[in-house]
Amino acid sequence: MEAPSVSKETHTAGDPATFREVFAGDEFRFLYASVTLSWIGDYIAKAAVTVLVYRETQSVALSAAAFAVSFLPWLIGGPLLTTVAERYPYHRVMITTDVVRMVLIGLVAVPGMPVWMMLGLLFCTTLANPPNQAARSALMPLVLTGDRLIVGLSLVASTSQLAQVGGYVAGAAMATANPRAALLFNAATFATSALVIKFGIRPRPSALAPDRRQHLLRETADGFRLVLGTGVLRAIALLVCAVSLFAIVPEGLAAAWAAEPGVSESERGLAQAMIMAASPAGYIIGGLLIGRVVRPDTRRRLIRPFAVIAPLALVPTMLDPSPPVVAALAAVCGFAVAGLMPVANGLFVQALPHGYRARAFGVIATGIQVAQGVAVLITGILADRFAIPTVVGVWSLAGVVLMALVVVQWPSAERFDAAISAAHQQGETPAGAETPVRTEAAARTEPAAAPPPRLPVSRAHDARGAHDAHDARGARFDGDSGEHPATGIGSM
Template sequence: MRKEGRGHFTAALASAEFRAMWLAEALSQIGDQLARVALALLVFGRTNSALLTALTYALTFLPSLLGGLLLSGLGDRFPRRTVIVVTDVLRGCLAAAMAIPGLPLTVLWCLVGVLTLAGSPFKAAQMALLPDVLPEGRYQAGLGLRQVTMQTAQLAGFGLGGLLVTAIGPSWALLLNGGTFFVSALLVITGVHARPASRRDRASSGGEANVVRGRDPRIAIPFAVNCLLGLIVVPEGLAAPYAHEAGASVVMVGVLMMADPVGSVFGGWWAGRSSPPPTTRSAIVPMALAGLPLAGCAVTPGYVWPIVWWGLSGALATIALIRGQTVIVAVVPDARRATVLGRLNACLYTTQGIALVAAGAVADQLGPRGAVAASGALTTVLAIGAALVWRETRPEKRAAGGEARSAGPDRSVLTIAHDDSSPGSTRDGHPGAGA
């Protein structure tokens, strides 16, 4: 594996194609956050209903599950740059339509749902294209930079969204959001090279199907570890009752909610700057550690230390997320890359929703602090369980196909070598798979 440029954001930014994709995604992310603020204010201003406002906000997330399961494969059937551009243009038109004054709420909700649905093939195609854009030594650095940028854009979008919407009005803010999609499409058209559809290059095999269906432990374990992120976001959902229980002011609710995203920024920076060879253990260990700070909330009352714990947990979980995705990228065949990426994204949304609902029920019994501590402890236990499962399945995979290569005589982990002979490599020797 080449080492030049490994772990440095500047090395990832040296790729003109990556810069175009990076800027396009950051622009879309800021626009999305602005639109969520604008929609919330628009619907609440027209209906004065908290329920309808919450429903509108939920529609900016919920269709992602359906889209991830049903539409992510478009990035494998068609050229990925084409999928990115078409979905961006479609979302730009839908966002602009939402700015029409006096639009009935039912029509507005339909537009929001379809726009969110279209985001799934966009995300799958974009992440599937990323390993082709970045050489293997720069891929993890690129993921880290993306995470830092997206979390920063989310914070900036929410922080400045209220001021901007107040200044220009919800309709103009929605129109501005539509413009960000068109600019994003233009950046991708002008900055990213055209490539053929992946399925034209290689046919699907039974082994590839097993990978996509999660039957291959090489992908199943990192996939499961990444989905544990749903437990890590529990504190965000319980920030308001947690602050109330701790006797904190309303301002501290926002500070508590920002702790995990801020930690995620540092985690993305660390993962991008220090990128070890992609191994299953390099993903499991930080995820297991990410649960411990949350569990520590059980013995640290108040809200000062929990801010630190939540930020530390977010940083470790982000490191695990990036490293786990790097492992998956090295295993999944190129012809299935977008499908697996989309399903991973859908599972992340699903586990987060389930975890938040379950945590709310637990908080009614144990209190918010107990629920947060329980989510952390469960994260660590499940991550350790995944490690034990991996230790049992790895020797079988080595004996069956010789595809899992030991990282050393004392390391029971999977190390993927990025070369032309690996199962998921492309013709140019770059990682040929992703998730």
């Protein structure tokens, strides 16, 4: 990583970084290749495994369970599993989890495997997802900095959406011919990903020094206290989780929506595909366009309007438009989400102190998963009693009100800059060197010489402007031993 000065990290004005600049770093190219391979393989496997389980059991419920099992680790232990990634070098975590997933998904493809064992192996496979994604996300700011980080996040997020669409299509096609071959292909992508990381990403020390480690549950709780107890981090967490409540609904109800009266039997498959693919397609366009064309300072200012536009775009669905119109509205919603997510993510990354970024990723990722699941569950229950267009329209209208309340409380640019300055008070050092970070929270609750201080629950970053920047000089943040490089979360 070319380590910039603090001024480069916090600077938001000027021309946006180019894709050429983002891909100029060798490590990002390898990291991008690794995550793309994993995503494509994952989505192909998700489509294939549902077909495989259904063929074995003729049970729709078990087939759906095979698809849904990938969400369970985030719901029952996501933050705890991501905390593990903080304890070991990120490249080692990624390689290890890729190898574990390669072996387990390969076993799922073994002919004659009982369905109960297949589901168990799938669950064990997905347990490796949270630490892998946390390590990858925490590694991102080590290989991209400044506005290159924001553009890189937009590129990675858009690629994820593209991989989802392409992976599902390819997976469905491969599963029709040979679902086990599709699973073996997924195992091969994990193997290739591990090799790419091994030879393309240079080793770095773990973010959390061994002498600073506590009980795993306490370290996980510290991550929650940091995110929820710091004003700007809490604001970002609330924003991204709230917007997830509404953006996922058209995709989650697409199958039932396509079966609504007025859609012929022959058109239902196409209608469902259009609705499900619309939001990812809008995200791809928005992520690439806004990340590459819009100036960095303008992107920040657009967070507020995009947060309201995302649910507002879906309000007209209460008029019961045709599936193509629903798809167009969902695409606008996806575009708006792409306009705010990478920018909010970049602010989140830069405002986090050393040694907490993988854990903070777990908090955010789990919140998003829970929000999406709750949204689809509630709207699905309501759709059993009321027309789907009415449910989605009213749900989205409530979303407009909620997002308006969220953006009214959105921190000012000065508060974000002060929080970033606090997290990087000592400045960035070259990659692999020590980066001590001091925060106002530690200054107010622990003497500077107390080793190691407990993570406080504080409103340190809620103070404004120079007050934050000045008080942040007080004491070293818990976990910052002075022997390990700074880290960060790359994507949500």
